[in-house]
Amino acid sequence: MSPMPPATPGKMPLGLVLHRANMRLALLALTMAGTSIFLVGLIALRVYMIDNLVLSAHGVAYGVEAAVVFNDREAIDESIAKMVANRPISSVRIFDRDGNELAHWRRPEDDSWGRAKVERLLADMLFPAPATVQIEHDGRAVGTVRLYGSGQDMLIYLLIGIGCGVFCLLPSGLIASRFSRQASKEIIEPLQHLAAVAAKARRERQFGHRATPMAIAELDALRDDFNALLEELATWQTQMVSHNASLTHQANHDPLTELANRAYFDARLAAELSDRGCAARAALFFIDTDHFKDINDELGHEAGDAVLRTIARRLRSQVREGDLVARIGGDEFAVLLTPLANISQASRIAAGMLDTMKEPIALPTGKSPTVSFSIGIAFYPDHARDSASLMKKADEAMYQSKRAGRGTYLVASAATPSEKS
Amino acid sequence: MRLSLISSALLLVGGGAIAGAPRVEPSDATHADIGTQIVRFVSGVAGYARWPNSSDTHRLCVAGESAYLRDAPARLSRIGGRVWPVREIALDEVDATAGCDLLYLGTLSVAQKRKLFAETGGRPILTISEDNPECADASMFCLAIRDGGVSLLTNLDSISRSGIRINPKVLQLVRRKQALP
Numbered sequence: 002m003s004p005m006p007p008a009t010p011g012k013m014p015l016g017l018v019l020h021r022a023n024m025r026l027a028l029l030a031l032t033m034a035g036t037s038i039f040l041v042g043l044i045a046l047r048v049y050m051i052d053n054l055v056l057s058a059h060g061v062a063y064g065v066e067a068a069v070v071f072n073d074r075e076a077i078d079e080s081i082a083k084m085v086a087n088r089p090i091s092s093v094r095i096f097d098r099d100g101n102e103l104a105h106w107r108r109p110e111d112d113s114w115g116r117a118k119v120e121r122l123l124a125d126m127l128f129p130a131p132a133t134v135q136i137e138h139d140g141r142a143v144g145t146v147r148l149y150g151s152g153q154d155m156l157i158y159l160l161i162g163i164g165c166g167v168f169c170l171l172p173s174g175l176i177a178s179r180f181s182r183q184a185s186k187e188i189i190e191p192l193q194h195l196a197a198v199a200a201k202a203r204r205e206r207q208f209g210h211r212a213t214p215m216a217i218a219e220l221d222a223l224r225d226d227f228n229a230l231l232e233e234l235a236t237w238q239t240q241m242v243s244h245n246a247s248l249t250h251q252a253n254h255d256p257l258t259e260l261a262n263r264a265y266f267d268a269r270l271a272a273e274l275s276d277r278g279c280a281a282r283a284a285l286f287f288i289d290t291d292h293f294k295d296i297n298d299e300l301g302h303e304a305g306d307a308v309l310r311t312i313a314r315r316l317r318s319q320v321r322e323g324d325l326v327a328r329i330g331g332d333e334f335a336v337l338l339t340p341l342a343n344i345s346q347a348s349r350i351a352a353g354m355l356d357t358m359k360e361p362i363a364l365p366t367g368k369s370p371t372v373s374f375s376i377g378i379a380f381y382p383d384h385a386r387d388s389a390s391l392m393k394k395a396d397e398a399m400y401q402s403k404r405a406g407r408g409t410y411l412v413a414s415a416a417t418p419s420e421k422s
Numbered sequence: 423m424r425l426s427l428i429s430s431a432l433l434l435v436g437g438g439a440i441a442g443a444p445r446v447e448p449s450d451a452t453h454a455d456i457g458t459q460i461v462r463f464v465s466g467v468a469g470y471a472r473w474p475n476s477s478d479t480h481r482l483c484v485a486g487e488s489a490y491l492r493d494a495p496a497r498l499s500r501i502g503g504r505v506w507p508v509r510e511i512a513l514d515e516v517d518a519t520a521g522c523d524l525l526y527l528g529t530l531s532v533a534q535k536r537k538l539f540a541e542t543g544g545r546p547i548l549t550i551s552e553d554n555p556e557c558a559d560a561s562m563f564c565l566a567i568r569d570g571g572v573s574l575l576t577n578l579d580s581i582s583r584s585g586i587r588i589n590p591k592v593l594q595l596v597r598r599k600q601a602l603p
Contacts, residue, residue, distance in 0.1 A: 067591035070466040071574065072459065076595055098501075139469035139504065 015192070016185045023181035024174075031173050035166050046158055047127055050089065050150060057088050058134040058148040065095060069103060069136050069144045077104040091124060091151035095136075097144045108151065116156070123152025123159075191215040195227055208235035255328040257306055258313035266327035266335055270388040273339055274381060284347035286336035287377040287395035288316070288354070291407040293332035296370055304364050308372060311362045319353045335395075344380060344412075351376050351410040375403040376410035384413050457490040459572045460565060461497040464550060465504065467563055467574075468524055470589035473546050480523035482506045485513060485538055488528030488552055513537070519547055527551040527561065535559060546585045562586075 064084050068076035081093050081104060095104040110117040128150040136144040191212075198212050211228045215221040253265035261269070273283060290312060297305040309332070316326045316334060325337040338347055354374060361369035377399025385391040394413040402411035468480055484491055491508070498505050511518045513534050519525055519541045527535060527549065535551075539560040542549060550563040557564035557575040562584055566573040576596045581588050 067466070067470065067589075067595045070462070070469065071592075071595060072462055073595065138466070141504070 016182075016189050019185040019188065020178075020181050023184065024178060027174065027177035027181070031170060031177075035169070039162050039166065042158070042162065046155065050127060050154060051132075053088075054090070054128060054132040054148055054150045055134070057085065057090060058132040058146050060084055061093060061095075061148065062134045062136045062146045065104075065146070066136050066138055066143070069095065069097065070138045072097075072103075074103055078106065081106045085148075089151045089154040090148055091120075092149045094131075094147040094149075095144060096147070098142060100145075103144065120152035120156055123155045124150055125152075127152060127155055187216065188220070191217065191220045191224070195220075195224065198231070199227070202231060202234065206238065208232075208238060258310055258328050260313050260317075260334070261325060261327035263327065263329040266325065266329055266337070267388065269325055270337055270391070273337065274386070274388050274391070281340040282343075282383070283337065283339035283381040284341050284344075285379045285381065285391050285395045286334075286338070286347075286351060286354075286410075287379075287392070287399040288334040288336065289375050289399055289403065290332035290334075291373045291375055291403070293372070296372070300364065300366065300368060300370065304366060304368070304370075307364050308362050308370065312358070312372065315357045316354060319350055319357060335392075341380075344383075347378055347380070348410070348412075351378060355408060355410060373408035374410075375399055375407050377402055377413065378410060379413040383415070456567060456570065456572055457493070458497050458501060460490045460552070461494050462501055463563075463565065463572065463574050464491075464494075464524070464526065465498055465501065467550065467588075467592060468506075468548065469504075470592040471548050472587040472589075473523060473548075474585050475546065479504075480506050481521060482508045482524045482526060483511045483519060483522035484508060484526045484528060485511050485518070486528035486530040486534065488526065490552070491526055491528070517541060519545070522547055524548045524550065527554075529553075544583075548584065548586050549580070562588075 061081060061084050064080040065077050068074075068080055077095055081095070085093055085106065085108075091108050093104070093106040094102060097103050110120075112118075132146075132148040132150070134146045134148075135142045136146060194215075195212050198210050201207050201210055208231050211231065212224040215224050253261055255262045270285070290308075293305070293308070296308055309328070312334070313326070313328065316336065320326055320336060320338065323339065325339075327335045327337075329335045336350075338350060341347060354376065358373055359371065361371045363369045377395045377397065379385065379391050379394035379398060381391055384394040398411045398413035402409050405411060464482070468482075473480070482494070484494075494508050495505050506524075509522075511522070513530075519538065523546075525538065525542060525547050527538065529552070530538070539549075543560065548563070549561045550565065551557075551559065551561040552565050553567050554561060554564035555566035555568070555573075555575070557566075557577050560577070560580050562577055562580040564575040564577065566575060574596055576588075576593060578593070581593075
């Protein structure tokens with residue numbers, strides 16, 4: 002079974018529909034989770050950075066206090082440089098009590114790839130105002146520290162965040178895709194199996210195959226119903242075949258004697274002759290029961306039926322396996338001997354038939370009448386090449402035999418006016 | 423004997439101090455600026471000092487002639503420092519430094535200085551001497567006026583003996599400068 006059966010043009014395969022839905026869901030979930038984590042991180046980082054900036058400002062205020070008190074600018078610069086060297090601070094300004102600037106420290110900007118610009122933009126977004134802290138000495142304000150935060154940490158966070166997002170999205174997507182395909186497969190494979198069994202039943206009329214148990218409950222229920230349906234179809238099919246067979250039998254056979262009927266005999270004769278061509282010889286017997294009407298009249302119809310059944314049995318006993326015995330009229334029978342090695346074989350069989358009728362027929366009523374035949378024989382291809390002519394020849398021979406004194410057989414005369422014409 | 427030991431120790435510390443002690447704009451410093459800076463130093467040092475009696479107001483005594491400290495209260499208020507009562511002490515008085523928390527030593531003879539140090543020894547009096555670039559006597563803090571700028575020097579030995587606690591921030595600030603070549 003192929004993993005993805007060729008889809009009908011214009012129709013989407015189930016696997017693709019499921020996979021698409023799964024992937025959309027996975028992407029949505031990942032994006033939502035990633036974005037929310039990223040935003041929460043951003044907010045938390047901002048809070049921390051503002052706190053950190055204020056804390057740094059306090060630290061700077063403490064560190065430069067003595068230097069401000071003694072108005073030592075060099076010491077102020079040194080303290081600032083020492084304290085903010087590794088902190089996310091872009092600039093520091095120190096003012097004395099009167100607002101005069103004592104120091105202005107600025108971080109040298111690294112402007113590769115417009116980084117400084119981005120950092121400044123981020124800093125403006127993050128820190129709307131600088132952290133301002135008073136420098137106190139001996140309970141009095143001696144100056145002010147103003148710290149301007151840098152967007153450096155935020156930039157790093159953004160880059161790492163986006164990097165991680167992309168980096169995580171790839172394997173997550175791959176894993177989600179794999180899970181999705183597996184889930185789709187678990188749904189599709191049983192359906193494909195069902196489809197295969199259904200196709201086999203439809204195309205090959207094979208109802209013996211059954212869908213195997215499935216892991217998914219709904220599909221398994223469907224399988225149960227499907228199998229039950231197959232079972233019913235199989236039963237119907239068998240019934241129909243046997244019904245057809247019995248109908249065919251009824252159509253081709255005589256219900257009383259179980260011999261072939263006239264219609265079947267004609268069809269079979271025609272078929273045999275057309276198949277045969279001139280290759281082999283066949284013999285056609287036309288048999289009429291002598292004085293059968295008398296039996297019917299004197300002993301009743303039931304006796305007549307019993308006599309006919311006995312005749313049928315005896316006729317059949319005289320012919321070979323492949324030969325055909327048929328009841329073609331009330332007391333008329335026809336026999337087709339084929340293939341026939343020679344004419345004497347037919348004569349022997351005819352003689353055997355006449356012979357077997359010499360024995361009285363035991364009836365349930367106790368009577369045991371003796372019945373005789375008149376047999377007319379015509380040979381193919383000696384007397385005729387078509388079935389109608391052959392029948393006619395045999396029929397004529399039978400009448401001649403009857404006229405000749407009943408209880409005999411007679412082979413049709415070689416030449417007749419009808420054949421000549 | 424003891425004095426000479428101290429002196430040698432101070433020479434070591436003070437020697438470095440001259441080169442790069444804190445100073446205020448030496449180029450355009452005027453007489454008034456030096457006065458302001460000196461007042462700032464005095465007020466700053468006092469602000470970082472904790473006396474054992476821990477009184478809130480501190481009395482500043484000035485011994486000897488000092489051109490810079492004459493209008494100290496006005497300068498103090500200008501720089502936003504605490505305004506203290508300033509008293510000039512008579513040098514010939516016995517126990518002249520009684521009731522002083524800070525003693526500012528202006529221009530004095532060696533004998534006068536020795537008398538004053540003899541009095542302050544063992545008392546919690548913070549001593550600052552003006553224009554003492556060697557800081558080789560018993561002063562706790564010394565000022566060095568050079569090139570129109572003022573430097574602050576410390577004498578750790580005297581500070582430790584005085585009983586006054588000086589905030590290490592000041593000491594750090596001064597020592598940083600003293601450590602410079």
